[in-house]
Amino acid sequence: xxQKLWREPLDAQKTKLPKAEIxxxxxxxxGCGFCIEFCxxxxxxxxxQLNKKGKHPPExxxxxxxxxxxxxxxxxxxxxxxxxxxxxxxxxxxxxxE
Amino acid sequence: MKEADLxxxxxxxxxxxxxxxxxxxxxxxxxxxxxxSFLEGLDELKQNLDRIVVVSGIGxxxxxxxxINVDSFHTTHGRAIPFATGVKLANPxxxxxxxxxxxxxxxxxxxxxxxxxxxNVDIKVICANNFNYGMTGGQYGPTTPLGSWTTTTPYGNxxxxxxxxxxxxxxxxxxxxxxxxxxxxxxxxxxxxxxQKEGFSLVEVISPCPEIFDRYNKLGxxxxxxxxxxxxxxxxxxxxxxxxxxxKNKIIVGEFVDIxxxxxxxxxxxxxxxxxxxxxxxx
Ligand SMILES: Cc1ncc(C[n+]2csc(CCOP(=O)(O)OP(=O)(O)O)c2C)c(N)n1
Ligand code: SF4
Ligand code: SF4
Ligand SMILES: [Mg+2]
Numbered sequence: 001x002x003q004k005l006w007r008e009p010l011d012a013q014k015t016k017l018p019k020a021e022i023x024x025x026x027x028x029x030x031g032c033g034f035c036i037e038f039c040x041x042x043x044x045x046x047x048x049q050l051n052k053k054g055k056h057p058p059e060x061x062x063x064x065x066x067x068x069x070x071x072x073x074x075x076x077x078x079x080x081x082x083x084x085x086x087x088x089x090x091x092x093x094x095x096x097x098e
Numbered sequence: 099m100k101e102a103d104l105x106x107x108x109x110x111x112x113x114x115x116x117x118x119x120x121x122x123x124x125x126x127x128x129x130x131x132x133x134x135s136f137l138e139g140l141d142e143l144k145q146n147l148d149r150i151v152v153v154s155g156i157g158x159x160x161x162x163x164x165x166i167n168v169d170s171f172h173t174t175h176g177r178a179i180p181f182a183t184g185v186k187l188a189n190p191x192x193x194x195x196x197x198x199x200x201x202x203x204x205x206x207x208x209x210x211x212x213x214x215x216x217x218n219v220d221i222k223v224i225c226a227n228n229f230n231y232g233m234t235g236g237q238y239g240p241t242t243p244l245g246s247w248t249t250t251t252p253y254g255n256x257x258x259x260x261x262x263x264x265x266x267x268x269x270x271x272x273x274x275x276x277x278x279x280x281x282x283x284x285x286x287x288x289x290x291x292x293x294q295k296e297g298f299s300l301v302e303v304i305s306p307c308p309e310i311f312d313r314y315n316k317l318g319x320x321x322x323x324x325x326x327x328x329x330x331x332x333x334x335x336x337x338x339x340x341x342x343x344x345x346k347n348k349i350i351v352g353e354f355v356d357i358x359x360x361x362x363x364x365x366x367x368x369x370x371x372x373x374x375x376x377x378x379x380x381x
Contacts, residue, residue: 032126074282077130
């Protein structure tokens, strides 16, 4: 979900927002749902897919709204999800303006 | 990327014995969160892993010792603290951490706990408190809340539970904190703090056991239990541990004790050096 801004920030052309890459090791997931429930940006959703354990791992709905807070990484009891900064790629600040 | 390769890209991958993953804990069990927070704390402190030792007792959480990629030992039931005490006294350069359960540390191992705290042995105890003996099928134990249902309290528990932070504080611990598995950041910070302090520390982690305790007590899914933690946790740093209750409508979390006191190991080494000096003088 792109963020709505009420005016263009003065440094929008210069500012780069880091881009997130969310990695999910689907077969490690036990489907507890913590990452989905507690993501402050609601970036994750339960997928239709069944993994090897017969569980539904999360899937990413919109990677660009990930704030890189790392809460999913920290709360996952299975070490099955982690988020890293995409190297060499940045969201230009005003790209998100509607 | 193949899943096995992706596993190795996890920021905490090097701290886990990958050949033992996935761990045995049930879906939504808090033990995995505790392990995650501990490893993240280690990572942030940039600890030399050769100096870390993890000791655990028996129970679901006791498996943690076997999952962490440092020197570790899975002791017999209730004996994690005496084993850890021996390790620490034999090699004071090591940081010794005990990760174990409420049953292991406070039922069969209860006496070891109070005396290690009283002596201020320099070990860090992280207790996964899930209010029951998860591994053996959910018997009640010394932290089971009054009135709770377990496999051995079919009419509701009629015993009053220990307040672990009060017990630790009264026994002499220099650092005492409690968090739930929802407060992962603060939990990690407390673990880091305990690791950097000299003396006996307890970090209590209120942890879901969705498969047994939570099911018997009709607490819903693991997500429901975590949301309940969120709703009823009250952060009160420096609060009187005697009053820091764990109740159905309120869990007091925070840092309750943070004091300085010479550790047993330090006093032991000082005494030994003094006696040896004296003996040399007499020769
Ligand atoms: C001497 C001895 N007595 C009893 C047992 C059975 N036993 C195994 S684990 C356990 C309790 C574990 O409870 P806790 O420490 O709370 O760990 P959890 O499984 O809840 O994580 C008991 C009583 C044992 N293994 N050894
Ligand atoms: S927190 Fe981990 S185990 Fe739970 S649903 Fe998310 S990826 Fe799966
Ligand atoms: S029985 Fe309870 S404590 Fe043991 S692994 Fe399952 S959920 Fe965790
Ligand atoms: Mg237990």
